[in-house]
């Protein structure tokens with residue numbers, strides 16, 4: 055479905071991922087995941103549900119926080135290495151970029167602008183589960199880089215992987231998986247994801263993935279526990295989203311944002327903790343979920359890597375490492391792999 059009149063930009067919405075317009079009596083995908091997650095032990099909510107309209111805006115605020123070093127570090131990686139990245143992308147001529155979980159594309163635009171200025175022949179296909187993120191990205195691309203060929207897609211990137219395999223791609227495809235996207239997957243999920251991705255790529259296609267590296271544990275924890283409380287709002291917005299979309303009756307003042315970093319396994323985790331014993335009605339499920347005092351809901355994991363673990367992940371999933379690209383302080387790594 056082309057929702058955009060601009061000549062270079064299309065937006066496609068994969069109807070299987072939309073939570074609106076369910077069949078009569080059918081539960082939305084969000085409601086199904088909440089029923090599964092809040093009745094599990096420990097309770098959990100998939101982090102992809104952070105990104106409704108309010109969550110996507112809050113994430114942009116997070117990226118501007120002093121404590122959230124990840125954005126500046128990866129921006130620097132891409133800026134320092136954009137010519138080298140382009141050389142690899144256009145080794146066989148024209149190429150097509152597919153970005154999974156594109157968000158607002160702030161860092162990707164460093165590459166897109168450079169590639170256009172260098173006269174490269176390429177297209178850009180951002181995929182994001184959030185309609186608001188894709189709409190915002192398309193608007194800014196129209197204004198800032200109007201000559202870019204864009205085919206934007208609202209979809210779950212796990213679904214987008216299936217489409218990669220089905221495509222009859224003639225040119226090199228360059229898949230971008232930037233920011234903390236890979237970090238949000240558990241180790242077993244990362245391996246499954248990369249193996250599936252590899253199966254959908256043809257020989258010579260490239261993958262550029264962002265890995266936040268191990269560093270001072272206090273610096274890592276501060277990125278998820280900022281002094282202005284924006285990350286707390288972002289986390290608590292999940293409860294708001296359930297109130298808005300599922301008719302839930304969460305009282306936000308009875309939950310707190312609780313992040314912690316385990317420097318042994320490199321996992322930064324965000325949780326919501328119930329301050330009281332309570333029961334919360336969720337109209338869409340016509341059911342009530344019970345919380346003990348101090349019971350948690352797991353909402354996000356952000357895994358931090360050593361460069362050696364990134365290398366091992368490439369071999370384990372059948373990719374070859376083309377380059378490891380760093381910022382000046384070596385806080386962040388973008389790994390360029392070839393299928």
Ligand SMILES: C[S@@+](CC[C@H](N)C(=O)[O-])C[C@H]1O[C@@H](n2cnc3c(N)ncnc32)[C@H](O)[C@@H]1O
Nearest residue numbers: 102105155156157182183184187210211232233
């Ligand atoms: C942490 S942000 C990173 C955005 C961007 N890649 C960056 O580095 O700034 C994660 C983005 O991935 C999207 N996302 C999360 N889970 C997704 C999924 N399963 N499928 C597609 N997009 C997803 C979110 O909507 C959000 O825009």
